[in-house]
């Protein structure tokens with residue numbers, strides 16, 4: 001649908017287009033059923049960041065405070081990319097495996113039920 | 121049936137308004153909450169200038185209701201003599 | 209013979225309608241250029257009804273009376289050091305949220321009504337909008353006056369208007385009103401007069417203000433109720449506008465319904481912060497958010513929409529979701545601010561044992577199951593000297609701009625994710641309501657100024673988050689932000705009341 005506007009064929013300036021991020025893309029990461037972290041995280045990172053770096057440095061830095069974090073069996077993690085099942089390649093870059101600007105990566109860690117089993 | 125309501129600041133003048141509302145709307149519910157009074161009734165609530173004047177013992181302009189009114193729910197009808205809230 | 213005294217209706221008509229004139233040498237379309245483009249059809253402006261037949265002379269008289277009462281109480285409050293008599297210094301943080309988040313909206317409302325009050329060709333609507341515009345200006349002024357007293361004794365009040373324009377969480381209320389004001393005049397009226405003033409502001413001004421009274425804050429309850437006394441008139445305008453539009457032309461019905469759906473949803477998202485204020489920031493609690501929601505939305509809104517059904521108007525589209533959220537929204541919002549308490553211009557804290565018990569009692573289906581374990585964990589961490597702060601920046605909803613902390617109502621421990629792809633670019637949302645709003649008018653919302661993305665684009669003073677907070681937002685670091693425990697606010701409060709801080713007590717015991 002189009003905006004009802006006083007000017008014909010109204011268009012707006014896309015504020016978050018990738019060119020505005022100085023070579024980075026925005027990637028969101030969420031850890032399902034671990035709501036101690038209130039919402040998914042927004043990272044700005046170059047598209048040639050490897051998945052290994054995202055997992056070992058960025059995700060670890062963000063979530064290390066959670067008591068479940070040390071217990072994660074990384075072989076068992078189920079990943080979702082924009083809602084679809086996803087098998088990341090640690091050596092490949094984000095761009096090479098379809099993680100584009102403003103994509104959402106979710107990790108599910110079955111067996112880890114959050115603080116006191118509350119999914120926190 | 122739906123409830124209409126009004127809330128008034130809990131002050132001296134409002135107490136007369138509540139008395140008048142109770143007289144003119146026999147089934148009215150009056151609930152005193154911190155700093156305010158909530159008055160509700162099924163379908164219709166009417167505030168009559170004459171009854172308020174009787175309670176206060178002096179002239180009272182219906183529009184000065186605005187000074188103490190906190191909120192309302194319902195369709196409003198206001199004349200010189202009556203302020204009515206109702207649902208259709 | 210003396211002239212017959214005119215009745216209210218006649219006086220009103222003389223002092224409003226009869227001040228209008230016919231346009232003889234200019235085209236009406238040229239004078240009122242914004243009246244058509246939204247697709248709303250008005251066939252007869254004279255059908256506009258004014259339930260409150262308030263004329264300007266009566267308006268000034270009663271407004272002056274309200275102001276006199278109000279300022280007398282402000283003076284008394286200041287003279288009696290009222291700031292020392294509130295229940296607890298934690299409470300003051302709710303007032304900081306109010307000044308930075310709500311009062312600037314009063315100013316936006318003033319400007320919005322001044323604008324639409326110029327744009328309608330119907331004189332009844334113009335008069336009502338003009339009065340409301342002046343009311344809203346009064347609201348922002350009285351609120352700033354009232355809270356300037358607290359600014360002398362507490363941190364976080366000093367830069368409210370600067371903060372409103374910049375701070376991440378304040379982009380939520382700011383963008384809400386920007387959205388309404390940049391819409392056409394009829395959408396603005398449905399958004400603000402109806403959906404916001406009529407359907408939702410009671411939740412802010414009535415139970416919260418009553419709560420302020422219950423916490424000894426006479427200044428706030430007085431400005432709150434003084435503003436509300438105008439609000440009854442604003443609400444009536446909101447209802448009138450809806451009925452008028454629906455009666456004017458059947459083609460208006462679907463347009464109005466869509467606006468109601470949109471603005472109800474935007475409004476409920478905005479009120480998440482009020483939910484949190486009621487459940488977490490009032491030391492003496494009058495009622496829970498859930499109870500307030502039941503009285504002021506489910507009951508009052510239910511009656512309203514039943515009344516509007518004769519026009520073919522239905523309950524707002526996502527009312528059922530909003531109703532389910534009443535059990536979660538305050539806890540999720542407080543969690544968010546607790547996570548990012550280092551980046552807020554007010555203090556956060558964990559509820560004490562008694563307060564948690566109250567929450568368990570008020571939220572028997574959700575608090576113990578989803579929230580209490582998390583909060584107890586955070587409290588233990590704090591007691592161990594490791595108060596939890598989230599070290600990252602959050603993902604925001606592209607429409608409401610709130611961190612994506614809301615969950616699926618049929619699976620409340622799972623974050624709700626929604627996504628649209630528009631012209632090859634992804635846009636993310638917290639809910640179906642927020643996604644619908646984007647999908648309907650993407651060209652508007654591709655312009656969302658999302659604070660987290662703006663930081664990453666380097667538009668908020670660079671990449672150093674400390675500097676963004678202290679220089680771009682002007683948060684006094686270590687004073688305005690962080691936990692209430694250990695704050696200068698707490699220290700001052702304890703000194704006034706000869707209380708010892710928790711730390712000092714521990715030291716002595718050790």
Ligand SMILES: [Fe+2]
Pocket residue numbers: 314317343344347435
């Ligand atoms: Fe206002």
Ligand SMILES: [Fe+2]
Pocket residue numbers: 317344405438439442
């Ligand atoms: Fe208002």
Ligand SMILES: [Zn+2]
Pocket residue numbers: 477605606607608609610637638639642
């Ligand atoms: Zn949203």
